[in-house]
Amino acid sequence: GEDVEQSLFLSVREGDSSVxxxxxxxxxxxxxxxxxxxxxAGLQLLTYIFSNMDMKQDQRLTVLLNKKDKHLSLRxxxxxxxxxxxxxxxxxxxxxGYALNFGxxxxxxxxx
Amino acid sequence: xxxxxxxPSRVICKSGTSVKIECRSLDFQATTMFWYRxxxxxxxxxxxxxxxxxxxxxxxxxxxxxxxxxHASLTLSTLTVTSAHPEDSSFYICSAIPPRNRETQYFxxxxxxxVL
Numbered sequence: 001g002e003d004v005e006q007s008l009f010l011s012v013r014e015g016d017s018s019v020x021x022x023x024x025x026x027x028x029x030x031x032x033x034x035x036x037x038x039x040x041a042g043l044q045l046l047t048y049i050f051s052n053m054d055m056k057q058d059q060r061l062t063v064l065l066n067k068k069d070k071h072l073s074l075r076x077x078x079x080x081x082x083x084x085x086x087x088x089x090x091x092x093x094x095x096x097g098y099a100l101n102f103g104x105x106x107x108x109x110x111x112x
Numbered sequence: 113x114x115x116x117x118x119x120p121s122r123v124i125c126k127s128g129t130s131v132k133i134e135c136r137s138l139d140f141q142a143t144t145m146f147w148y149r150x151x152x153x154x155x156x157x158x159x160x161x162x163x164x165x166x167x168x169x170x171x172x173x174x175x176x177x178x179x180x181x182x183h184a185s186l187t188l189s190t191l192t193v194t195s196a197h198p199e200d201s202s203f204y205i206c207s208a209i210p211p212r213n214r215e216t217q218y219f220x221x222x223x224x225x226x227v228l
Contacts, residue, residue, distance in 0.1 A: 004155075030215070031215045033217075035219070040224075041221060041222070042118075042205055042219045042220055042221035042222045043156075043205065043207075043219040044219075045216065045217070045218065045219070048215065048216070050215075088155065088156070092215075093158065096158070096161065097144060097161065097209075098144070098209055098214055098215065098217055099146050099158050099161060100146075100156075100158070100207075100217065101158070102155040102156045102157075103155060104154060104155045105155060
């Protein structure tokens with residue numbers, strides 16, 4: 001499918017906020033997702049947002065959706081070293097049920 | 113939360129052999145499972161949609177005779193890589209959709225395949 005774009009790398013200091021950005025491709029995507037992947041492991045669903053919402057907050061995580069610009073962001077408040085991982089943005093694929101089209105992932109490094 | 117398991121977690125095989133990977137949904141029945149493939153430092157690419165009781169639907173460019181998918185029960189889908197070659201070496205990840213919350217897709221821990 002077409003590319004979901006993410007910046008490849010982000011480095012923040014422990015305690016700061018992290019913002020990971022994503023541009024998706026399909027304006028008809030029903031849901032947009034953020035997944036976390038630690039080294040050698042599978043994907044952990046962090047949060048998702050329905051396309052008719054523009055914001056969703058879940059504890060330290062805030063998702064912002066700009067449907068006009070097809071822009072999705074994930075903000076992690078009070079980032080901890082355990083948050084270091086790769087974060088994938090994903091959209092539901094057109095005509096594929098709930099199969100997902102993923103970005104290449106943003107590698108987040110949290111330094112003490 | 114929902115749990116999806118995969119077995120084996122790692123496998124090394126010789127070129128030309130076949131490898132079977134199992135994906136199980138442990139606490140819900142899944143009529144639909146997906147198989148993805150991830151190359152190092154790359155994104156996940158959808159290979160196929162596995163539907164219980166019917167044939168899998170393959171994405172463009174994925175050879176169905178090479179990647180055999182069987183979804184024989186509501187909790188188990190298998191991916192068999194037939195006549196594996198070194199270029200098939202990859203991280204294979206499955207996911208399953210619970211019937212009541214179809215927007216929440218749960219992923220297995222992945223299977224790392226190395227073909228020598």
